[in-house]
Amino acid sequence: MNNQKVILFLNGEVPVEIPNLSIYFKIYCTDGSYAYLRKLNIKPHVISGDFDSIHMSEIPQDVQIIPTPDQNYTDFEKALKLILEDGYKNVDVYGASGQQQDHFLGNLHAAFKFKDLLSITFYDNYSKYYFVTENTTLENVLGKTISLLPYPLTEGITTEGLQYPLNNETLSITDRIGTRNKAVNNSVKITYKKGNMLVFILK
Structure with missing residues (x-):
């Protein structure tokens, strides 16, 4: 496993503070979070999801696009699978809480399923948790x-x-x-x- 840390942005509450992205080897995001990343002039390395929030033509050509249409899993869980498949095991997650609380609870459930495979730390505008x-x-x-x-x-x-x-x-x-x-x-x-x-x- 690769010990380098990656960051994942989800489509929850937009982070007030963005961490120093230079400490991360790779930036992942779901399609729903790309809208606010673009406004913050942050270009991810990988965007995954079912792309019901944005059109693929809006994404720069040098960004890797990975469609994950399987509705049996959340976008967060599918992103975690991609990170694991890419060989990483340390991931900081932003945008997992806020807005729709059923999504937040679903994100906790997904993290629980991966807790023995990935070291996942959540950050929001009020706390960090893991x-x-x-x-x-x-x-x-x-x-x-x-x-x-x-x-x-x-x-x-x-x-x-x-x-x-x-x-x-x-x-x-x-x-x-x-x-x-x-x-x-x-x-x-x-x-x-x-x-x-x-x-x-x-x-």
């Missing part, structure tokens, strides 16, 4: 609001560096979740024994 492993350390988070979201059940959770620590506890999406905690150290350690967990770090 699935964490059973032993994770968050760095440079002093004073930030941190939410732990079980997906859908996480058992044996222990944390260090949070205002409200957990000690071998269980979080469940149907019972108790761990939103709106705060980092009291610059490093926060999270471990758990069973299940899956999303971590949100607010800006």
Whole structure:
């Protein structure tokens, strides 16, 4: 697998801040997000999707176009498959949240399906979030609001560096979740024994 990082733009809420694109080896986008990228003078390397949002004639000839018409999968999931097939495993995703919330939930579901194959970090105008492993350390988070979201059940959770620590506890999406905690150290350690967990770090 290629350790170089790529970036993927989706057709959710338009990012207020665009990261330094020079740190990414390749820029991917779905057809729906190309409209705002063009306004920002950002030319992707690859555009994928069913192209119901734009016409292919609008795209520069030196941009790779990959039609993905299969309606059994979302544009996000199809883009992740392309990134994986291209040999990359680290991807930052912008535009996954906002606007239609069913799309946002669908994007989380797609990321969950790929979490053992790709390292996916979401960024929006308010936070970054990603699935964490059973032993994770968050760095440079002093004073930030941190939410732990079980997906859908996480058992044996222990944390260090949070205002409200957990000690071998269980979080469940149907019972108790761990939103709106705060980092009291610059490093926060999270471990758990069973299940899956999303971590949100607010800006």
